[in-house]
């Protein structure tokens with residue numbers, strides 16, 4: 001399975017910034033020194049059109065950062081999965097910890113969003129991960145199990161699902177779990193998927209949280225780590241590219 005390295009630009013970038021970043025990535029792709037993995041960028045909704053136009057044909061996929069569970073309707077300020085598909089997205093992040101925390105999103109809401117994403121032809125990147133208090137309370141595995149159980153759609157093909165394990169305390173902090181801790185959680189997720197899917201090996205399990213060029217080789221080399229979700233470092237083309245080039 002090819003690994004996937006996806007950039008979550010979060011709420012960053014005016015048109016000029018987004019275009020410059022997208023053009024820098026396209027220039028690297030055109031230069032031929034391509035990483036041995038799939039690439040995706042998830043810009044803010046305002047930049048999807050411009051970034052999508054810029055990366056078209058480069059091999060870099062487009063993703064949204066969130067979607068509503070309904071395809072259309074009276075939901076001021078929201079963006080639906082069919083809208084994301086219509087503008088050229090292949091992926092959408094759902095259940096990012098910033099949405100779970102800042103918008104109080106429950107597992108049930110994340111599941112509804114992931115279901116809507118799949119129905120629209122998108123591959124949902126479902127984020128799960130424990131807080132620092134939960135890790136210190138030795139609840140990591142219980143939290144992962146609860147979130148996975150509650151957030152995954154009832155029906156979805158293993159190959160059309162991406163899961164991102166993102167310890168909340170590692171996001172944007174410069175801290176990462178040890179290799180053994182990442183390996184243990186990813187193996188556990190794989191086991192949970194195996195109980196559900198015959199082809200559980202086809203679901204890509206990304207690690208996310210303070211991945212940088214300097215630690216990417218180590219993190220991407222861990223068993224059952226099928227790629228990475230990158231926040232801060234995805235805003236610098238050279239760093240995003242360097243991380244992807246560390247895919248073994």
Ligand code: PEP
Pocket residue numbers: 008166170171172173208209210211229230231232233
């Ligand atoms: C994220 O928010 O998904 C993330 C992984 O952020 P960072 O890489 O900045 O820790």
